[in-house]
Amino acid sequence: MTDSHHHPEAEIALRVKAIESLLIEKGIVDPAALDVIIEHYEHTVGPHIGAQIVAKAWVDADFKHRLLADGTAAIAELGLTGFSSEHMVVVENTPKVHNLVVCTLCSCYPWAILGLPPTWYKSFAYRSRAVIEPRSVLAEFGLELPDTVEVRVWDSNADLRYLVLPERPRGTETLAESELAALVTRNAMIGTAKVLPPSSPHASRGLGGDRDEWSPRYGRHAGFRPDSH
Secondary structure, three states: OOOOOOOHHHHHHHHHHHHHHHHHHOOOOOHHHHHHHHHHHHHHOOHHHHHHHHHHHHHOHHHHHHHHHOHHHHHHHOOOOOOOOOEEEEEEOOOOEEEEEEOOOOOOOOHHHHOOOOHHHHOHHHHHHOOOOHHHHHHHOOOOOOOOOEEEEEEOEOOEEEEEEOOOOOOOOOOOHHHHHOOOOHHHHHOOOOOOOOOOOOHHHHHHHOOOOOOOOOOOOOOOOOOOO
């Protein structure tokens, strides 16, 4: 019995590997340098950096004020740079407002503090629907928001990156900053999830609890086929 389903991510991975092997064989790419780059994006930068920023804002009201006023400058206070020419804007979730970040043109993303973007963030389905029907997209991530909560969508571009400052969950008043950071997920900093309280059975997963897969339904307004597998 054969598998009739297409697996585009696997096909892309094979193509990338083939191109990588060819470039190394021809001496165009140094495999050691490539390993350094991969190591950098997997361990040096990543969502753990963004989580530290969020936790700092939760425990330090003055820092939070500066972060919301000028994200780039406030983040630089922590010794975190590497944004090249783009400016960082931090938008705060509240009980009345929920923020969602997208890049409708391509996949502009704050790599320096969130690491590599998830596959779904770069997909046409997410980029097209997040601005048209954000509530439906959020629901597909398991986040159902009441009608009383306003959803604001922020479109990143080459010069501007956005970071969502999630709401601090209840029951975390006695937690240390490092413990708070462990609760913050990448998806919460994009806006497709909330930070769960430590009492939640899923909270302990921390950054490992992010959903890398997304199975969108057909949208009401966009003529597209979702990235199904």
